[in-house]
Amino acid sequence: MLLISTETCRLMKKILIPIDFSENAQKALDAAKIIASKYHSSLLVMHAYKPYYANIGASDGGMITAVGSPDAMALTTELESEFKNKLSSIEAQLIQEGYQAQAFWQYGSVKSAVDTVVKEQAPDLIVVGRTGEGGFLDKLIGSSATSIALHTPCPVMIIPPQSSPKAFREIVYATQLEFDENSNLEQVLSFSRIMGANIQFLKINSPSQMDIQPDGQYLQEMKDTFQLPDDVFVQRNAKHVMEGIEKYCDDADADLIVVSSRERSFLEEHLINPGLTKRLILDTHIPLLVYHRK
16 A cells, blocks of 8 residues: 655645534544544534423413423423533533634534534534434434435545544545546645555446546546556456445454545436445444535
């Protein structure tokens, strides 16, 4: 593997970490700290709280009554106060550890909260924990999970529950060589250099996914533009692209997968494995970094 050294440098001045105080949210925060220590980034920790609303219904006599009891309302108020204290404690701990940190308390869904903070703060990266046990991303599946990862303007890093945060030393950039990814490659190469990581570019050939463009077109362009040697490019055959990526990354002991995402035409949506990035987001056991084509 090659240690990339490129002069291109995209700074990550602000990293947003949505947290729900779960174990895997802590993993996401730990991963963000690893990156922040290299970039000297500010850590923006955010919690989205959905307040209790009393159910309103009509009594037998036609009177409008609130179903929520005073005890339930008191418990909700206590819970909100507890979460606010937890968020403040995390902010204080980060500052004590030497990080620049700021806490954001938002009401509403996680997706709307992320959108609000992204609009106001313009973070350069979002790091989010994923769990299959009813935690953070479970609340988003089918509506907001893929929306945050695929449509938020900045890159998004997904930290799965199986992973343990560590320095990102072995990066695999998975590409199908079907569109110009140079704008993202500049960022990825900069990231690998600053993190002190090795990087491999992986193309999986699979009968389940046809090639729309000849591989050589973009492959040669990538080599020429970034002066990359042949040995950082790897092609493997697999029945399915997803299993090919996972097997190679396991064999290479990769600790980060990187993919590029873009809006697809109707033809591409049906021919170029449209669910790959989404399935990686939901299923990968290795941290995943999603960039968006400009």
